[in-house]
Amino acid sequence: MNQLDQKINTHFPGLVVRKDLVKAVKGNAIVPTYVLEYLLGQYCATSDEATIQTGIETVKEILAKHYVHRNEASLVRSNIKERGRYKVIDKITVDLNEKTDAYEASFENLGIKKVLVDSATIKQHPKLLVGGVWCICDLEYSFSEDVNTVPWILSSLKPIQLSHFDYEGYLVARSQFTTEEWIDVLLQSIGLNPEAFGRRSKLTQLVRLVPFCERNYNLIELGPKGTGKSHIYSEFSPHATLVSGGEATLAKLFINNTTGKIGLVGYWDVVAMDEFAGSNKKPDIKLIDTLKNYMANKSFNRGTGPQGAEASMVYIGNTSHNVPYMLKHDNLFMDLPETYRNADGQAILDRLHWFVPGWEMENLRSEMFSEGYGFVVDYLAEILRSLRNQDLSDRYNHLFTLSSDISTRDRDGINKTFSGLMKILFPNGEATPEEVEELLRFSIEGRRRVKDQLMRIDQTYGKVRFAYQTKDGRWREVNTLEEEENPNYYHRTSDEAGVDESVSVAHPTRSPDRTKPPVQEGPELREQHLTFQENQKGVSYDMLFGTYLKGAHAVTVTDPYIRMFYQLRNFMEFLETIVKHKAPEDEVDVHLLTIEDEFKAELQQENFEKMKEAAAALGVNFTWEFDGAGAIHARHIVTDTGWKISLDRGLDIFQYYEMNDAFTFANRLQQYRPCKAFEVTYLNVTPGD
Structure with missing residues (x-):
């Protein structure tokens, strides 16, 4: 172990696990990382190598005996019948059968349905009603000649997630780490090797965690394939759900008017919309209208009265061109369906708090994955969930003042991102002025990326000076990296893009303490x-x-x-x-x-x-x-x-x-x-x- 591994084991005993162990136990099991780390946390949350090896064998044995592979479902059902009672690990979804007034569970891999579940279990674990939850269950089999009687009996059910969380202990332990160390701990906790990333790339990775700790946070990430955009939402937390782009319907996301059943936003902390890009897609206009209102007002109404929800919305999509091409010919949203880029859909884009530049993320390679120690992911998920109750958006006000022409919506995006990053990195609020400024600049840049592209699409959006003032009166501008790299294309509108290639758009005014040349040319010969x-x-x-x-x-x-x-x-x-x-x-x-x-x-x-x-x-x-x-x-x-x-x-x-x-x-x-x-x-x- 290196020094950081030793330190995290010392201050978070029993709550960390070596991240390469997931590969060692996963095999061919199609199971989320948080399920595997839940088991590893029970048997391998230690730095003792002998205990780790014994724990690995125990976890492998548990998975071999109790994890249900779909192609072995018949064998598992037979084991339950022959033994009378058997423990299984499976994804379970529960529905209310109105005809019988009973809750019935469906086991995804085991392939059985209509297993009775008592009301107390549903009250304790309401997420069973939507999206499905991975659980460890005891199932019994009791045959009856009555064809209406289901032979499967659920005798116990335990969702795979942390049962308790000591927030005060967490704060005390956090104070033992420097900022650099803490960032690296978090990187390792989500499975990444901090040595493979620079400071900016680390912060960009950690922005993906903001929806978990900030209520009603709206994030978009567009970039090339293979950069791990969806991984954190499908594997990382039992409080997030990943929805395929083709499966996003009004009934599934918000409320089913036929059954009255609340959708995903009512039960999950984070709802991630995968495969969001695709210029040929034609999303439902009613869905867009409902999303627009929900993202702005934290509520929705489908004719049954207003309903409130706290789920953060994440939109993930692949780009088909590089950044210079997109800026020259259209805009950075060009791969989204046309419906999201017209007058109605733009309202959704304008409600995005931060735009993750996925093109800065490299394709994940083997050396980019961590082999060090990090939090068991369900522990980190509970940390972030507990932080949703806090608001640290005002922690820069005593040091910096945003430009007055930054709109309320722009400020909301900046403040929510800043608050989320502060919670993740400085839950005690003890950041230096330099660290506060770094997070503020980062928060402003991501919101500016959204607004600049909207201004390219629709010229009725007014120009905004994304800047802040220090207490000594100095103004500091915040530019996006795409602007620095592509000054000749960045400030064109979509109508101008690609029309006159000889036109060179002047570079915007820069802050007085920093200058850069267009990188396509060398600097002028001068001091x-x-x-x-x-x-x-x-x-x-x-x-x-x-x-x-x-x-x-x-x-x-x-x-x-x-x-x-x-x-x-x-x-x-x-x-x-x-x-x-x-x-x-x-x-x-x-x-x-x-x-x-x-x-x-x-x-x-x-x-x-x-x-x-x-x-x-x-x-x-x-x-x-x-x-x-x-x-x-x-x-x-x-x-x-x-x-x-x-x-x-x-x-x-x-x-x-x-x-x-x-x-x-x-x-x-x-x-x-x-x-x-x-x-x-x-x-x-x-x-x-």
């Missing part, structure tokens, strides 16, 4: 300071350094971290940039000052020799030296033409990408790699200037 956001694409060494390297005959690079393979590859790509920007007949001397690798110095030297040999053939004379004291920290590039380029991250500006895959463009072209957050300062150090 300046540039800031780049995490996950920003379109950045390359050519763009950053090319203009400043032209004409140079001597270049000195100071970077203490040119040791590991990816760092060495970065430096090789820097040499490639020099080759691209020098005249073929010229020679350039490149000198590297770095620190010798403590453990693999011989391999480091060997790689430098290979670079030297390769560069020499192209007119680049590469030399290097190691700082003997090993104390250098500065990272910069100095040219004999009088320029010094200071880099807060050195050449290490790119996030992880698969270097061994020759068939990914991120491997071949730097501009397709997401960046880390970094800053560059260009200084003219020519003597006498």
Whole structure:
């Protein structure tokens, strides 16, 4: 175990589990993660390896004996008959039979119906009436010659979820972790490896948890396939339900007028609409009207009087184009059904509190899944559910003031997202001013993404200045990352998109303390300071350094971290940039000052020799030296033409990408790699200037 694993085991004993154990026990069982972790939490919530191995075998045995596979349902039914009583793990849905005035259960995998359930059980677990609940049950079999008598008898039923929760103990334990540690704990708890994500990506993943802790929160996520958009809503919590796009009906979501039965929004904390995108789909207009009213007013009315509900709505869909294409030809909502983009449907989009940029999420790879310890997911689900009773939306008011032209609806989206993130990260409310500002900016960006796209669709939406003021009177603008990457397309309307490709839309006014060039071009040759956001694409060494390297005959690079393979590859790509920007007949001397690798110095030297040999053939004379004291920290590039380029991250500006895959463009072209957050300062150090 690493230090974080040890710490979470110390402060949350019996409530955490090693996340790779789910794979070890799942086998071919089609069962949600929270069901498996419920069992693992009973037998493997420990750091003792021997106990874990024994627990794994116990859980495997329980699943083998009691989990009902559909293709083995007949065998299980036979076991119940022969033994008289048998324990099963299955998904159960209950309906009221008005003819007999009795509740009847249906077992999804076991394939039996009309099993009688007493009213007390329904009162205790009302979710059985809608959507189905995974349960551990004892079933009995008693044959009767009366054809109207069902032989199956439900003797006990226990939904698979946490039975109790100590909120005060949770707050005390949370205070033992730093913010970075806590974010990583949460990432591991939802099954992700925090080392594979940057700060912005971590927060984006955690926004998916806001609907669980914030009542009536409306979230949309659009992005490519394979990024894990629906996983958290189908596997993570017993309080969420995932609805296929083709199954979303008025009766299922809200109320069945024939039976009077309340729909999903009345029983679940989160209702996620999967497969929401699809431009050819034609959703029911009445459903849209009801959704629109529910998302705005937290109530619905289908002719039986107003009904209130607290379920958060999540909309998930796949995009069929990349962001530049969508911005050039239409808008980021272009893959949604036309009905949602016309005058009536826009009201639903305007009620979205945050827009998750799914295109920033990478396809999930094996190294992105956690093997460390995290909360048993039903414990985390109960934490989030208990937080729904709180409101932390005002925790930035003593530090920042939103721009006055931000509408009430925009403020509502910003405030609810901010409140949700505060609950998740700082349930004690003890965030530093810098942390509060980070969450506020993040909350504003997601709501701005919604509003900017609505303004592209319908020009009657007024322009909004998404900014806030600090207590010392300074204004700070908040832009979306798509705006930074695509300034020429971002502010076109959908009518203008793709009409006149020669028209270049002016970049919006930026905050006075931060400037960025359009990433498609290199920066102008002058003194300046540039800031780049995490996950920003379109950045390359050519763009950053090319203009400043032209004409140079001597270049000195100071970077203490040119040791590991990816760092060495970065430096090789820097040499490639020099080759691209020098005249073929010229020679350039490149000198590297770095620190010798403590453990693999011989391999480091060997790689430098290979670079030297390769560069020499192209007119680049590469030399290097190691700082003997090993104390250098500065990272910069100095040219004999009088320029010094200071880099807060050195050449290490790119996030992880698969270097061994020759068939990914991120491997071949730097501009397709997401960046880390970094800053560059260009200084003219020519003597006498």
